[in-house]
Amino acid sequence: MSEIFTPDTSRQTEVFLPDQYKNTVTIIGVGATGGWLALNLAKMGVKKLCLIDNDVVEAHNIANQIYSPSDVGKQKVAALYDILRKASQFDEDQQEITIKTCFVTEKNAKETIPPGFVFVCVDSMKSRKEIVDAISFDVNYDSFVDTRMGTNVFRCYIIDPKRDNLLQQYKKTLYSDEEAMESFCGVSQSIVATAQMLAAYATWQFIDFVAKKINQEETIFAISEYPSLTTFHYPSIAWPVNE
Numbered sequence: 001m002s003e004i005f006t007p008d009t010s011r012q013t014e015v016f017l018p019d020q021y022k023n024t025v026t027i028i029g030v031g032a033t034g035g036w037l038a039l040n041l042a043k044m045g046v047k048k049l050c051l052i053d054n055d056v057v058e059a060h061n062i063a064n065q066i067y068s069p070s071d072v073g074k075q076k077v078a079a080l081y082d083i084l085r086k087a088s089q090f091d092e093d094q095q096e097i098t099i100k101t102c103f104v105t106e107k108n109a110k111e112t113i114p115p116g117f118v119f120v121c122v123d124s125m126k127s128r129k130e131i132v133d134a135i136s137f138d139v140n141y142d143s144f145v146d147t148r149m150g151t152n153v154f155r156c157y158i159i160d161p162k163r164d165n166l167l168q169q170y171k172k173t174l175y176s177d178e179e180a181m182e183s184f185c186g187v188s189q190s191i192v193a194t195a196q197m198l199a200a201y202a203t204w205q206f207i208d209f210v211a212k213k214i215n216q217e218e219t220i221f222a223i224s225e226y227p228s229l230t231t232f233h234y235p236s237i238a239w240p241v242n243e
Helices: 032-044 076-087 125-135 164-171 192-210
Strands: 024-028 048-052 096-100 116-120 141-149 153-159 217-222 228-233
Touching (some): 116 125, 116 192, 153 164, 153 192
Parallel strands (some): 048 096
């Protein structure tokens, strides 16, 4: 009989406790950023995770994403589910992981995305716009984080979708896919180091949210010979209370 493993979160208690957030944390898009982000959240003990993606693992994904060669041909969400179950110290009773194999559109978003905190890690501006339009002003959604990545730069937005002034500022960044630089949106060029950095930064946005720190903002981080970090804080507002 195998020994029963008891989860030990003692080294993170000053910044995060799994019981602090009881709603679902959804990750839409589990590719370069979303996969590493899911691993962070699972290891931290987030109680409910929902993983949404319609893609399969391909050979070119192995270099920069969480997947292994043995995952090629599998649905990303299914492969990621297995990875998280092996990597997380929490069992099925302690951590609920739901997977959904589909694209999220404005029409199906409400029935696809459970209430809670939403990470938008897709590689299309059109998809971002449809998701945000669908959840805007819906009290069931606490906050959302939009991640965007290129080879040596990333952007991260955290927005309360119930605040019109924040939404209007954020929507100005949703230029068309034709206008977007292909490599910047992660469509063509992507490296694992940048993906992991962005996933870590996005994880901290969730940690700060749970701690009720006000951080409605846009952050741009450029990794180069002279790294630079720029954060634009949106107008301070009252932070919603987590029930």
